[in-house]
Amino acid sequence: MAAKKPQHSHTVLSWLPVLAMSVVAVGDIVTGPGVGFLPLASLGPAFAGLVGGWRRTAWFGAAALLLCVALGLYDGLFQERRGFMAMVSVVGVTGAGLAAAVMRGRREAELANVRSIAEVAQRVLLRPVPLTAGPLQAAVSYTSAVAEARIGGDLYEVVASPHGVRMIVGDVQGKGLAAVETAAVVLGAFREAAHDEPDLVGLGERLERSVARVLEGEKFVTAVLAEVGEHHEVVFLNYGHPPPMVVHEDGTADFPQPSEYALPLGLGVQGSGSPKPFSVGFAPGEQLLLYTDGVTEARDDHGDFYPLGERAYLLKDADAQGALDTLREDLVRHAAGPPHDDAAMLLLRYHRHAPGESVDAV
Incomplete structure (x- = not known):
């Protein structure tokens, strides 16, 4: 049972960006432009950076940007600054997520090297x-x-x-x-x-x-x-x-x-x-x-x-x-x-x- 918990948590985090952008899209369509759901589309790339590499974050960033454009046109928000500000928010969060994903990838590579060295040390110290x-x-x-x-x-x-x-x-x-x-x-x-x-x-x-x-x-x-x-x-x-x-x-x-x-x-x-x-x-x-x-x-x-x-x-x-x-x-x-x-x-x-x-x- 304990071994399945990390895998379950990883699955939830993997689907979290899709869930966040789906909630934003449905909420915006149901409530209309007055509530201001559009900037929350940046939650997609923000959550994407929690798991996976920089490519995954970039993909969800692009998807969030397309969603933002589609909802902005649907709500008619590009006639004012709200639509453009929402797009800037998505781009900014995606950029920060990309930087975080790259840094995490480097740390994981360093940790993998340390673990391989530890395994060699184990074989030398406590050999079979x-x-x-x-x-x-x-x-x-x-x-x-x-x-x-x-x-x-x-x-x-x-x-x-x-x-x-x-x-x-x-x-x-x-x-x-x-x-x-x-x-x-x-x-x-x-x-x-x-x-x-x-x-x-x-x-x-x-x-x-x-x-x-x-x-x-x-x-x-x-x-x-x-x-x-x-x-x-x-x-x-x-x-x-x-x-x-x-x-x-x-x-x-x-x-x-x-x-x-x-x-x-x-x-x-x-x-x-x-x-x-x-x-x-x-x-x-x-x-x-x-x-x-x-x-x-x-x-x-x-x-x-x-x-x-x-x-x-x-x-x-x-x-x-x-x-x-x-x-x-x-x-x-x-x-x-x-x-x-x-x-x-x-x-x-x-x-x-x-x-x-x-x-x-x-």
Whole structure:
């Protein structure tokens, strides 16, 4: 329903010049020249400039001028100045509408260029995750809280490294371009370190140093790192992030949490020691959902949070992306109005593979 409103409004605005000039013509004929409807013919080109280009405005300006001449002759107004003044009014409004239409066209072209650059930036920053990585199938969903934006302060990535399949989902403090810049720093460091560091703790320490060097304690990033290796388990490092959700084959869901959360990235220099990794079983047929707090903190009309654990049954579609899209649609229906925070979800399925297939193969 919401998607149809802009199209409906555009249709109304498109027909508004025709309606305005029709009302002027009928009103002038019915009431006669005494009321003075004729100058209102300039409403046609004035409304035409609201949508469309300068050609549309010029066309309605010409039509309004012909209407003005026809009604002026019908009313006998060219024997006095009223008819000519009405024509001057139409020409003046048409000229102003043409100038406005040209300027709007230039702004729209500039906006289209900016959007194309933003789309390139999106592909570089939040590039598509691989459909399969080792024994995992992956799907991702991202909803930005900023209108018309496609990227924000949430981040995700999946890397098939020599040490296992490694994932990150994070949430940068704040919003806007500054948050996007911080997300780029975290993702750049993760993509490089994921291949180099032999264990997840070393990977986390590399991220902490990179983020602390850039942010200098002014902001922080909550994040959860995950690794799936040769054994049927997933290892986590949680930096103050919402716990992941593991969905078992019977549809039940668990939210594994560490015995002690680490400080968010960027604040680790204020703490002591490295965060402790913890592992949980993760076998073929099970699913892992990493997400940001924009999911679990989405509220409905009554102020209730989104019950993610209760909606785990929605992830039953045979296609991983289709299942995640179903969950996202349910989240959108639950939320009251537009989202107040970015919401990212990364779904990973442990599929059954052929005997002898390496789990580290992409």
